[in-house]
Amino acid sequence: MAALVKLSELAVGASATIREFPKAGPAFVRLREMGLLAGTPVTLVRTAPMGDPLEIKLRGYHLTLRKTEAEHVMVEPAT
């Protein structure tokens, strides 16, 4: 398995697969309910003009989240 990186550190335009997700915290339950689960492929589409929040694409739709949340999500970059 390739090395895991934080979702917040993914390069713009890069795709990855979610591997680890924090267990607790209401933000993370909601992110899961929005479809961010271990095994889900995501693409970092862009960051906002000031660098935060991030825009990601998953399951055919676009979602924003802040870096403070994204840095707890570990992903495996696609090769």
Next chain:
Amino acid sequence: MALPPHISAGPTTPSSRIPVYALVGNPNCGKSTLFNALTGLKQKVGNYPGVTVEKKVGTAYSQHGQPMTVIDLPGAYSLAARSPDEAVTRDVLLGRRADTAQPDRILCIVDATNLERNLYLVHQILDLGRPVILVVNMMDLAAEAGLSLKLNQLESQLGIPVIPCEAANGRGIIELRLAMSRPDLPLSRHAWAVPAPIAPAVAELQASLIAQDGKAPLIARAEALLLLTDQDSVRVAGSTPLHPRTAEILSSWEKRWKNEGTDWAGTLVNSRYDAIGRLAAEVVQQAAATGPTTSDRIDAVVTHPVWGWLVLGLVMMLLFLSIFTLAEYPMNWIDGHVAALANAVKGAMPPGDLRDLITDGAISGVGAVVIFLPQILILFFFIGLLESTGYMARAAFIMDRLMSRVGLNGKSFIPLLSSYACAIPGIMATRTIEDAKDRLVTILVAPLMSCSARLPVYLLMIAALLPGDRVPLLTKVGIMLLMYTLGTVGAFGFAWLFKRTLLKGQPPLMIMELPPYRLPRVKDVALHMLERAWIFLRRAGTVILGINIVLWFLSAYPKAPADATPAQQLAQSFAGRAGHLLEPAIKPLGFDWQIGIGLITSFAAREVFVSTMGVVFNTEASDKDTTPLRQAMLAARWPDGRVLFTPLTCITLMIFYVFAMQCMSTIAVVRRETNGWKWPIFQTAYMTGTAWILSLVVYQAGRGLGF
């Protein structure tokens, strides 16, 4: 034990009663469009008691003309609520609200282009044990995106009617009506096993919900499942609390899982998505990968690090200018007609108290309410356009970083910006902010943004401050800009303060969908705009009218002798006496009792200060030409002969108006939007308190420096 009627009602509908449908779906899936298509203009908009969440109920007719009630529930991504809106949706579906009967049947609408995530909510709803009709909307857009959906497959897997639909062009509405008229809607036969590690907890909670909370078995199972993901359990007013025994079972399981390291919420969400994934694999077929969509191409510009700001600036300027300039014509028209009506009544009736009550109390009070309508209509037309095209989410995305510095998120941006024109539509626009605390903080600071009603006061004070007839424009603009900056800095400063102290909460989230760009539906936008205007008239209008009559009474009584001038009448009225009473409190700010009268009467609206000064100093004041009034004001003296309106007093008075809550209409709207008098009273106190302290500091420091 007898069960409350809304709980014991089974899934079948008694034929004697009108069936009640709940319309549920994710935000941005076309739910309002479908609701409008089903019910036409037969809608009633109100509030759920105790919470500021809109309650929309309409009547739809079957193909045979039978009426059916449709409740349009707020958009939700999940029944595990994260906002007051979602909490209401959850509570109505679970029969937890005494004010709304549990719906007999549920209409679920999903976005065909985004089936997987939309099905998550559907999956939770199927657990409820009510007949469900699934409406798959935006079939045309799905086809454009290269998706082909085998809906008959979905129908046979779920065992419920699945109706393809394009609500925006009215396609599929007849089929939907036919399905809604069926007397025998089936229950879903979708089999879904609760994951083994949490199954015992679900069973125990379900048993307790049946025994202690009086729930029907299927609803109890659904609620038990929900309690496990509903971590922060957003509880809103009007929702029945859990029985203590049930709550105890829940917390003991959670404690046990925490110790064992079981990820119970995650397990539950995962197993739902597993089931959905299997469904989607059979139903959705994606044609060969498509290139960037139109939305992607628009976003490349609109959220670009350089062009993005430019587009946002242009859109905001357009919004701002149209509220400012377009609204002026209807506002002048209303102003003129209200005055003409008052004059007509004055001419037709014999002089007396009744005549004055009608003209100066009631007619001017109605005028004070109606005058806000043009701004409200224009702002909500724009907001409707921005929301239905999808740009609103982009504006929040771009502004989030800046707003987060004071602890808010990007969604507070538009309400605050609108408040430069008028705080009333700005405050009404805070409903797009999901987080209750963020919404409240935005409401609390919005009136600090200098609104258009402060302009006449600023202009009069600048005229008195710089008495020459040829004041350099740059100086005027500079002072004006200073006042606007002061208000803006104040608003952000207080937002920062409130988020750190009074309304401390979870760090704000910015989990937001960026929906694809879509063409706006003008009919839906117009309907939304009219709803807002009607709500303002009905709820805030009555309070504004009432306060206006009280203020009229205070300045008209007790009566002066018949030959008194208006200035003498005002001086000896209750308002005049209050001005005298107020003098000790405002003298340290450099204001005398005459200015005090202006502070009292301009509580109706800030610009009233100008006309009150006109009466106090016996001149015909008008907004257009302040020269006579300016001269009268410059001639005004304190009893000891000092000049009353020194440049320092003028600056102090402007600063006072930047901060003070001199607007009864804002107070009335805040009362409505926060459901009570607590917050508007707090807001008035902190704003006017700040105004007093800052004015004191500026005036006394200025005096100390020899001004």
